[in-house]
Amino acid sequence: xxxxxAPPCPxxxxxxxxxxxxxxxxIETEVLHGIDLRLARxxxxxxxxxxxxxxxxxxxxxxxxxxxRAGSLSLDGQATAGLDDDALAxxxxxRIGFVFQFHxxxxxxxxxxxxxxxxxxxxxxxxxxxxxxxxxxxxxxxxSAQCDSRPGQLSGGQQQRVAIARxxxxxxxxxxxxxxxxxxxxxxxDGIFALLREVNLAFATSFLIVTHDPRLAARCDRIVELVDGxxxxxxxxx
Amino acid sequence: MHxxxxxxxxxxxxxxxxxxxxxxxxxxxxxxxxxxxVFMSALLSGLQANLLARTLASQAHIVVLxxxxxxxxxxxxxxxxxxxxxxxxxxxxxxxxxxxxxxxxFSAMPxxxxxxxxxxxxxxxxxxxxxxxxxxxxxxxxxxxxxxxxASRIADGRLRVNAGExxxxxxxxxxxxxxxxxxxxxxxADGATDTFLITGLFDLGSKSVNARNVYVSLRxxxxxxxxxxxxxxxxxxxxxxxxxxxxxxxxxxxxxxxxDSWIRTNAQFFTALSSQSVSSNxxxxxxxxxxxxxxxxVLVVSVVQxxxxxxxxxxxxxxxxxxxxxxxxxxxxxxxxxSLLGSALAWLFLSLWQLFARNPDGTPMxxxxxxxxLIGIAAGGATVxxxxxxxxxxxxxxxxxxxxxxxx
Numbered sequence: 001x002x003x004x005x006a007p008p009c010p011x012x013x014x015x016x017x018x019x020x021x022x023x024x025x026x027i028e029t030e031v032l033h034g035i036d037l038r039l040a041r042x043x044x045x046x047x048x049x050x051x052x053x054x055x056x057x058x059x060x061x062x063x064x065x066x067x068x069r070a071g072s073l074s075l076d077g078q079a080t081a082g083l084d085d086d087a088l089a090x091x092x093x094x095r096i097g098f099v100f101q102f103h104x105x106x107x108x109x110x111x112x113x114x115x116x117x118x119x120x121x122x123x124x125x126x127x128x129x130x131x132x133x134x135x136x137x138x139x140x141x142x143x144s145a146q147c148d149s150r151p152g153q154l155s156g157g158q159q160q161r162v163a164i165a166r167x168x169x170x171x172x173x174x175x176x177x178x179x180x181x182x183x184x185x186x187x188x189x190d191g192i193f194a195l196l197r198e199v200n201l202a203f204a205t206s207f208l209i210v211t212h213d214p215r216l217a218a219r220c221d222r223i224v225e226l227v228d229g230x231x232x233x234x235x236x237x238x
Numbered sequence: 239m240h241x242x243x244x245x246x247x248x249x250x251x252x253x254x255x256x257x258x259x260x261x262x263x264x265x266x267x268x269x270x271x272x273x274x275x276v277f278m279s280a281l282l283s284g285l286q287a288n289l290l291a292r293t294l295a296s297q298a299h300i301v302v303l304x305x306x307x308x309x310x311x312x313x314x315x316x317x318x319x320x321x322x323x324x325x326x327x328x329x330x331x332x333x334x335x336x337x338x339x340x341x342x343x344f345s346a347m348p349x350x351x352x353x354x355x356x357x358x359x360x361x362x363x364x365x366x367x368x369x370x371x372x373x374x375x376x377x378x379x380x381x382x383x384x385x386x387x388x389a390s391r392i393a394d395g396r397l398r399v400n401a402g403e404x405x406x407x408x409x410x411x412x413x414x415x416x417x418x419x420x421x422x423x424x425x426x427a428d429g430a431t432d433t434f435l436i437t438g439l440f441d442l443g444s445k446s447v448n449a450r451n452v453y454v455s456l457r458x459x460x461x462x463x464x465x466x467x468x469x470x471x472x473x474x475x476x477x478x479x480x481x482x483x484x485x486x487x488x489x490x491x492x493x494x495x496x497x498d499s500w501i502r503t504n505a506q507f508f509t510a511l512s513s514q515s516v517s518s519n520x521x522x523x524x525x526x527x528x529x530x531x532x533x534x535x536v537l538v539v540s541v542v543q544x545x546x547x548x549x550x551x552x553x554x555x556x557x558x559x560x561x562x563x564x565x566x567x568x569x570x571x572x573x574x575x576x577s578l579l580g581s582a583l584a585w586l587f588l589s590l591w592q593l594f595a596r597n598p599d600g601t602p603m604x605x606x607x608x609x610x611x612l613i614g615i616a617a618g619g620a621t622v623x624x625x626x627x628x629x630x631x632x633x634x635x636x637x638x639x640x641x642x643x644x645x646x
Contacts, residue, residue, distance in 0.1 A: 065553060065640045086557045093555015104550045104644065108256035118554040120245045166554075 009077040011173045011206040012039035012062060017071035019057055031057050032229045034071065039174065042204035046195065046217040049226035055210050056178065058226065062208065063176050064092040076173045093122050097167025097205075099196075101179035104163065105151035111138060111162045112147040117167045137165035141195060157188035164195060168205070175199075177209045181216065193219065246560055249551070250567035257540060261572065266575025268620060270417070272528035275522045276608065276616050280588055282518050284606030285557035286511055290479070293504060296442040296451070298354075298385045298473035299482045301503075302344075302489060303496040304334045317425040331359050333468020340493060341472055349485060350477035352384025357459040359470060363406070363452060364423040364431075365414040371451045373408065374424060376459020385475040388440055395438030396420050399455045404434035407448030408441050424452065426462045434458070529620070531629040533572050537565060537631035541638075549643025558636040565632035566625050573624020577617040584608060591623050 019032040029200065031054045039045060049055050060066040061073060064080060073080050074094050080088065097118075098104075105114045106230055115134035138144055141161040151159055160180060167175050181189035193216055200207055209220065217223050218237045225233040243251075254261045309327045320580060334340060337355060344353045357376035379397055383389045389397050393408050395418035409514055416422060418436055425431040432453060441448060460466050476482055482499035489497040501508045541548070548561055585608050592606065 060641045063553065065644075078574075086559065089552065089555050089557045092553065098553050100550075100644065104546065106547050106550060108252040108547075117551070120248070121551065121554055121556045121560065124244050125242070125249070170555075 008156050010038045011041050011043070011076055012037065013072075013074045014038070014062070015072045017058075017061060017068045017073060019054075019061060019066070024156055026081040029169040030069075030229065032061075034069075035231060036232065037224065039206050039208060039233075041173070041206055042200065044200045044207045044220050045209070045222040045224055046208040046220040047208055047210045047226060047237055048212070048214070049223050053226045059176055059178055059208070059210055062174075063096055063098060064088045070089045090122070093155070094170055095173050097170065099160070099163050099167050099175060099177040099180045101182045105166070106157055107151050108150050110150055111143060111154065114151065115165045115169055120168060122170065134165070134169065137168055138162070140199075141165045148234060155188075156184055158192065160184065160188075160192050161195065164192070164199070168199060168203075171203070172205065172206065174206045177207065179210055179212065182212065189213075189216070198228055245556075249564045250571060253540065253544060254571060256567055259544070260536055260540065263466075264532055264572055265576045265579060267532045268529050268572060268624070269368070269579030269583055271525045271532075272577045272580025272616055272620050273587065274525050274580075276612060277582035277587045278518055278522060279612055280584065280606050280608050281591070282514065283468055286514070289507075289511070292443055293507060294479065294500060295391070296386060296444055296447040296522075297500050297503065299476040299500050300474040300486045300489065301498045302334070302340075302493070303470070303498065304332045305496055307332075309446075316542070317597070323384070331463060331465065331470060333357075333465050333470065334472060334495065335522065337469050337472060340495070342487075343493075344472065344474060349477055349481060350474055351477050352381065354378065354385045354473045354475075355380040355456060355469040356382070356471045356473050357463060357465050357469050358464040359457055359459075359465075360427055361452070361462065362425045362464075363410065363414060364425060365416055365420070369413045370410060370413055370449075372424070372452045372503040374426070374459055374462060375451055375453050377453055378456050379453075382453075382473070385473045388442075391440045391442050393439045393441040396413060397440075398437045399453055399458075401455060402432075402434055403437045403454070405438040405440055405453040406436055406593040407451055407526065408439050409445055409448035410434070410452065411439050413449065421640040424454075426464070428464060430462050430464070432458060434460055448499055458588045517594070522628060526619070526623060527540055529573075529576070530623045533569050533627035534622050534630055536572075537569060537628050538634070541565065541631045541635045544635075545638055546645045548638050549640040552638070552640035553644060561638070562636040565635045566628045569624040569626075569628025569632070570621045573620040573622070574617060576624075577613075577620030580620070581608070581613040581616055 014035050014037040017032060017035040018030060020028045020030045022028050023102065035058060047055055047058070049139070059065070062070050064075070075091065078091065080091065083091065086156060102115060105111075109117065112131070112134050115137055116130050118135065119130045123130070135144065135147060138147055141159055141164055143158060146154060146158060151162070154162065180196065181192050184192060196209070199205055209216070211217055221236065222230060223233070223235065223237050244459055259372055307327045307329060309325065318407035341353050341355060354377065359374055361372050361374035363372045377399065379399055380390070383397070388405070397405055397406070399405055404424070406416070406422070411417060414422070416436055418439060420436050422434050423431055424434060442451070457470070460468065463470075476485065479500070483501040486497040486502070488557070489495065551561065588606055588608060
């Protein structure tokens with residue numbers, strides 16, 4: 001991989017990360033073979049690769065939803081190896097924002113409440129500051145009129161905007177987006193992508209975007225290509 | 239979102255509200271179960287209280303009697319038996335030795351609500367040609383009413399037994415054709431007789447008691463029964479009627495007297511009451527268990543349905559503990575709401591029951607009331623059962639792997 005000039009404390013640092021899965025028959029298959037990856041503050045990177053190359057597995061590891069078999073992973077300067085499940089959950093809540101392909105808003109809550117959710121989980125009880133921040137974020141993604149709508153009442157693009165606002169609620173260092181536009185038509189997708197970029201520039205939030213769309217990847221600062229569990233290319237778009 | 243509710247409460251309530259039909263059905267299910275439990279409990283305690291009241295209306299909780307006369311075989315110095323065949327001795331009417339001292343001792347004992355000295359024995363009531371065998375009972379009314387509530391059972395006249403006055407049962411009055419103000423001659427078995435003025439008629443709810451008992455003053459009974467200065471028994475009233483047997487045994491051990499508790503005297507009745515309680519407990523336990531299984535099964539389904547949402551919440555930083563508590567709370571809320579509904583249903587059933595279950599004369603069969611304490615216990619119990627029932631589903635929710643859950 002290309003050794004870029006690493007800042008003193010990268011947002012994300014992976015060294016020799018391996019992951020294996022055990023099949024029902026008990027056969028172990030290694031799906032990630034020693035991944036080294038660093039992401040600097042404010043970087044806007046795409047993660048591409050064919051299906052089954054290990055993109056989702058890598059994203060889950062980076063998102064602290066899963067633990068590597070070997071290697072080290074540190075987030076915002078904090079090593080994650082020795083942390084228990086609750087500490088991982090808290091770190092995940094504070095430092096990482098998720099944007100999923102299928103929006104994954106919680107239908108029982110309004111758009112505003114969905115955006116408040118990460119803050120509510122962190123602090124335990126809702127308060128006025130939380131509500132204000134959530135309303136501000138919704139305004140930023142252009143949905144101030146839809147605050148009280150339930151996810152079911154919003155279009156796909158609107159739902160994804162709410163999800164982005166939610167991902168930003170805790171001012172995360174890193175936003176992980178898994179096919180954020182995969183489910184949207186081209187025009188809406190462009191709008192969402194532009195929004196991500198805007199957030200990236202405004203808050204110096206790092207982004208790692210998993211995508212199948214070469215057009216989208218080409219608009220990122222950096223493209224990391226994963227094939228069969230190894231990084232085969234890493235650099236600015238051609 | 240209420241500002242004072244913690245995250246777990248908000249999520250639990252929203253999840254319940256979102257699964258509207260499911261939540262409604264299980265709450266109604268819990269309600270029906272709780273209503274059966276509350277209805278049965280209220281009905282049974284009302285029934286038992288009623289039966290007890292009827293049984294104890296004419297009985298003291300403990301009757302303390304002089305020890306039985308026992309014939310002992312004659313033993314000379316060398317230890318051989320002279321008369322090895324011993325016949326059981328006939329029991330004569332005797333007084334309790336030093337009964338005033340014992341009475342004072344009882345009055346000071348905790349748990350005893352009233353002590354009444356009684357001089358009673360067999361006698362005949364004679365009026366004209368009519369001649370009835372009776373039970374002559376000499377009492378001090380002011381003490382006796384603490385043991386047996388005669389004062390409120392007076393059907394005619396009043397409870398007054400000065401010298402030469404008697405209070406008799408309505409059945410005896412009918413048999414003798416006598417009423418308040420009439421005279422009555424009472425003869426003891428040894429031939430002593432005295433004449434009494436009937437001052438009151440009582441109805442203690444039992445035909446045989448109403449036909450047999452004749453109350454006179456303690457002194458009159460003592461002189462008729464040849465027990466001058468003595469009493470044949472001390473009747474006790476207790477604060478806790480179910481402590482009667484243990485207290486009776488203690489009294490017997492302490493004083494050497496014979497103490498009969500109402501529990502011993504009505505052994506069959508008491509056994510019937512206890513077995514009724516046992517069977518109702520079995521039913522209540524089974525209903526409680528099925529309520530718990532109902533809550534558990536609904537929540538298990540809910541965890542499966544919401545696994546993706548649980549995964550998202552976990553991805554946003556929710557800990558396993560937060561997810562566990564969210565689902566435990568749902569169980570508790572279902573239990574609480576169900577129990578409130580159930581208490582309301584039980585109250586309705588009981589009102590209907592009071593309306594339709596009537597004696598032949600149209601009066602309510604017996605009074606039952608839903609006590610606030612019973613509703614409190616039902617609500618608390620159902621909430622705890624709900625939380626316990628939610629334990630398995632909540633643990634499943636907490637154990638969900640967010641990666642798998644999000645992928646769905």
